[in-house]
Every structure is written in structure tokens, then in C-alpha cells.
Amino acid sequence: MSETSTHQIPGLKQKKVFKIIVLGDSGVGKTCLTYRFCEGQFLDKSEATIGVDFRERNIKIGHEDIKLQLWDTAGQERFRKSMVQHYYRNVHAVVIVYDVTKPETFHSIASWMQEVESHGLMRAPRVLVGNKCDCGTPESRLATTYAQRLADKYGMPLFETSALLDSECDNVESIFMTLAHKLYSKQPLRVVSVEGELGPGVVTLGRQKRSSSSNDSCLCS
Numbered sequence: 001m002s003e004t005s006t007h008q009i010p011g012l013k014q015k016k017v018f019k020i021i022v023l024g025d026s027g028v029g030k031t032c033l034t035y036r037f038c039e040g041q042f043l044d045k046s047e048a049t050i051g052v053d054f055r056e057r058n059i060k061i062g063h064e065d066i067k068l069q070l071w072d073t074a075g076q077e078r079f080r081k082s083m084v085q086h087y088y089r090n091v092h093a094v095v096i097v098y099d100v101t102k103p104e105t106f107h108s109i110a111s112w113m114q115e116v117e118s119h120g121l122m123r124a125p126r127v128l129v130g131n132k133c134d135c136g137t138p139e140s141r142l143a144t145t146y147a148q149r150l151a152d153k154y155g156m157p158l159f160e161t162s163a164l165l166d167s168e169c170d171n172v173e174s175i176f177m178t179l180a181h182k183l184y185s186k187q188p189l190r191v192v193s194v195e196g197e198l199g200p201g202v203v204t205l206g207r208q209k210r211s212s213s214s215n216d217s218c219l220c221s
């Protein structure tokens with residue numbers, strides 16, 4: 001987990017910043033979830049992330065202003081490559097996402113956990129998210145009890161949701177707010193200066209169009 005550091009520039013307002021990385025196979029909906037949380041709507045034309053996308057949202061906990069930085073990482077190995085070291089620098093919390101209609105994305109969780117562990121983040125707050133609950137039938141979706149067992153094994157809360165449905169907005173909110181509250185209660189954490197300025201080591205490489213025939217996309221409602 002991230003070390004505490006403070007960058008103080010006289011005269012500038014200081015704000016606590018929590019860096020949260022979002023991991024999971026390609027196409028599970030990481031970008032749409034982070035977009036839903038930061039922009040309050042579904043991202044209609046999501047494209048495969050290259051490297052990492054960066055979004056942030058200011059929240060309030062009690063009377064304190066907090067900035068949540070969400071690092072939406074590429075699920076495709078070829079788009080991750082040497083970027084991985086950047087993702088894991090100064091991370092405070094981790095979100096691991098799978099697609100409830102694609103068991104293979106659930107089975108990948110073990111290897112995502114290994115990656116998290118190899119970067120020394122086993123003690124960082126983590127949550128597991130089953131996305132695309134609007135897709136398929138209850139029978140075709142991965143059973144909650146099954147997912148809950150794995151979440152329990154790794155000691156992380158499970159959220160099942162949909163980035164697509166407006167009615168699930170509060171649920172998406174809970175994912176990140178749960179982490180924010182956990183992090184806040186463990187202060188002190190990294191403090192950075194300057195509204196809206198990205199810190200060092202922040203890299204955004206843009207996005208690649210997701211082809212409409214790509215079988216890792218899903219808009220089934």
C-alpha cells in the first residue's frame with residue numbers, strides 16, 4: 001500500500017487524494033464503471049483502454065474534501081505491458097471487476113490477486129465487483145453464492161451491479177464510497193496540492209476503438 005507523503009505548496013489548498021486502481025479482464029466494464037461513478041452516466045461508446053485511463057471525482061467525507069483518483073487499467077495484456085509499474089505506484093485501494101455473464105473473467109480473479117500481491121498490496125482495501133447484472137438470465141449469470149465464497153476467501157466485499165442501468169447508480173456509488181470511507185478512517189494518507197492537477201507518474205495513453213464485432217463487448221439490454 002502507498003506510503004504517506006505530503007507535497008505542500010504555500011498558498012495552495014491541500015486536499016487528500018486516494019488513488020484507486022481498477023483491474024479485471026478486458027471488456028468486463030472497468031471503464032464504464034469508473035465513468036458512471038465520475039460522470040454519473042453510462043459511457044455509450046466505450047473503447048478498449050490502452051495503458052491506463054484516469055478519472056477523478058471530488059467527494060466529501062464529513063466536512064472534508066477528498067479527491068478520488070480512479071485508474072482504469074487496460075485488461076488486454078498487449079495494452080498493459082510496461083505500464084504496469086505506473087499503475088501500482090502509490091496505490092491506496094483496489095477494485096477487481098468480472099463480468100457476471102462470463103465465467104472466464106471470474107476465473108481470472110486469482111491471477112489478478114496474484115498481481116496485486118506481487119505489488120505488495122495485500123493489505124490495501126479491496127473490493128470485488130460483478131458487473132453487467134443487466135445481461136442474460138438469472139440462470140446464465142454467475143451465482144452470487146459462488147462469487148461470495150471467493151470474495152470471502154480473499155476477505156473483500158462483493159458488489160454485483162451494472163454500469164449500464166441508471167437504477168444501479170447508487171450501487172456503483174457504494175463501491176467507491178465504501179473504499180473512500182475505509183481509506184479515510186485509516187488516515188493519514190498522501191496529500192497533494194492543486195485542484196485538477198495530475199501528480200507525477202500519471203500517464204494517459206488514450207483509447208483504441210472497440211470493434212463492434214468484438215466478443216468482449218456487451219450491450220444486451
Ligand SMILES: Nc1nc2c(ncn2[C@@H]2O[C@H](COP(=O)(O)OP(=O)(O)OP(=O)(O)O)[C@@H](O)[C@H]2O)c(=O)[nH]1
Nearest residue numbers: 026027028029030031032046049075163164217218
Ligand atoms: N450490458 C452491459 N454492458 C456493459 C456494462 N458495462 C460495460 N458494458 C459494455 O461492455 C463493453 C466493455 O466495456 P468497457 O468498460 O470498455 O470494458 P473494460 O473492462 O474497460 O475493457 P478494457 O478497456 O479492454 O480493459 C462495452 O461495449 C460496454 O458498453 C454493463 O453494466 N452492462
